[in-house]
């Protein structure tokens with residue numbers, strides 16, 4: 001599954017994964033349970049494989065700084081335009097960076113390949129929000145993604161990881177099913193792992209039901225880089 005696959009999906013509007021509403025786990029763990037509003041400007045959240053997720057807007061409007069990476073130019077431009085944000089496009093280190101001009105919404109999106117992100121790009125990052133990012137990738141790419149994530153992070157960086165689990169005989173990804181065992185196998189070498197919650201989401205996921213799923217759970221983990 002290469003970048004062209006995703007770029008073509010964006011160009012053809014096949015973006016069923018996009019949610020127009022705020023992710024409820026983000027709202028809970030970074031809103032209600034999050035750091036005091038006054039302290040949040042010290043926190044910077046990295047959103048890998050971001051799409052045009054509304055979560056970035058919410059984070060920036062709720063005191064956090066945001067750095068994201070997304071391969072599709074369409075997704076990045078749509079994010080700024082659909083949210084009526086003024087932005088500029090700059091070339092930095094031969095990369096396409098899109099930055100909000102508004103100090104109230106401190107968002108920077110690197111339009112390019114996640115695997116080309118360098119550790120210096122994550123300077124100041126304290127937190128990572130991974131919703132539909134790891135699970136967008138097929139099993140064969142997971143180890144590379146997690147190894148890259150481990151390389152990019154200093155000790156102490158926290159990740160909120162949202163996964164889906166279903167019977168792979170019923171449906172092919174994306175999104176790809178990830179078992180709890182797979183999460184521990186992938187992350188335990190470099191990360192501490194805490195399972196925060198698990199929820200039956202079959203009734204909420206009409207699109208995935210129509211693809212044949214008869215059972216579907218969502219699990220949320222907190223990872224901390226050791």
Ligand SMILES: C[S@@+](CC[C@H](N)C(=O)[O-])C[C@H]1O[C@@H](n2cnc3c(N)ncnc32)[C@H](O)[C@@H]1O
Pocket residue numbers: 003006007010017018019048049050051052053069070071072075112113114115131132133136174
């Ligand atoms: C399933 S979508 C999830 C988007 C977002 N996390 C959300 O919650 O809506 C996966 C996104 O990753 C992007 N993507 C896939 N592979 C990528 C890569 N190697 N580098 C950067 N972006 C990538 C795709 O264009 C797509 O927007």
